[in-house]
Amino acid sequence: DAGVTQSPTHLIKTRGQQVTLRCSPKSGHDTVSWYQQALGQGPQFIFQYYEEEERQRGNFPDRFSGHQFPNYSSELNVNALLLGDSALYLCASSLGVGGGGNEQFFGPGTRLTVL
Amino acid sequence: AQSVTQPDIHITVSEGASLELRCNYSYGATPYLFWYVQSPGQGLQLLLKYFSGDTLVQGIKGFEAEFKRSQSSFNLRKPSVHWSDAAEYFCAALSGGSYIPTFGRGTSLIVHP
Numbered sequence: 001d002a003g004v005t006q007s008p009t010h011l012i013k014t015r016g017q018q019v020t021l022r023c024s025p026k027s028g029h030d031t032v033s034w035y036q037q038a039l040g041q042g043p044q045f046i047f048q049y050y051e052e053e054e055r056q057r058g059n060f061p062d063r064f065s066g067h068q069f070p071n072y073s074s075e076l077n078v079n080a081l082l083l084g085d086s087a088l089y090l091c092a093s094s095l096g097v098g099g100g101g102n103e104q105f106f107g108p109g110t111r112l113t114v115l
Numbered sequence: 116a117q118s119v120t121q122p123d124i125h126i127t128v129s130e131g132a133s134l135e136l137r138c139n140y141s142y143g144a145t146p147y148l149f150w151y152v153q154s155p156g157q158g159l160q161l162l163l164k165y166f167s168g169d170t171l172v173q174g175i176k177g178f179e180a181e182f183k184r185s186q187s188s189f190n191l192r193k194p195s196v197h198w199s200d201a202a203e204y205f206c207a208a209l210s211g212g213s214y215i216p217t218f219g220r221g222t223s224l225i226v227h228p
Contacts, residue, residue, distance in 0.1 A: 004158065042119075042205050042218030043159070056214040090158060097214060106151075106158030 004107035025093030032074040035090040121219035138206030146208040
């Protein structure tokens with residue numbers, strides 16, 4: 001049973017560019033959440049997708065957007081990249097929305113470096 | 116504002132020694148509480164969680180955590196550390212009606228042979 005997979009593993013972009021990160025949830029899961037983990041920090045919640053709609057959003061600007069496909073996979077898009085967007089981006093999947101009752105399984109992350 | 120504090124950035128222990136990682140939370144009501152572990156190049160793995168009931172929670176890999184309401188703490192413990200336990204540990208909290216967890220900044224565990 002494949003867990004959560006993310007691609008690419010690493011990515012280097014320059015300021016002002018746009019980037020798309022991809023996530024495939026664990027088999028049987030229908031909800032995907034995205035997190036940003038800056039170096040030396042804990043993950044920060046970006047947003048959560050369920051039934052192809054954004055259900056919850058953290059304190060991130062509109063430059064961060066996402067999408068969920070009918071097969072439950074998801075993309076995270078970041079426009080007009082800033083140096084401060086350099087981080088590890090984690091995807092987590094779960095079955096159903098909701099808080100602590102639905103355990104989230106995390107992927108290995110995509111390391112984004114903005115130069 | 117809701118927050119989770121992990122006071123120790125790094126903890127160094129010898130293999131076989133006991134371990135305690137500290138976590139304090141600041142929430143209006145008792146939140147759901149979690150401990151995750153992150154090994155290099157890996158995602159976060161859930162070690163254990165507390166929702167209600169017994170304040171001593173058993174998790175995977177021999178870890179346990181104790182919820183103390185009076186101290187707003189949820190400290191992680193292990194009686195005997197193995198070299199493979201070296202990793203980053205994150206405490207997280209989630210209020211009952213929210214889908215947005217708050218993570219602490221993490222504690223890096225270093226294990227000496």
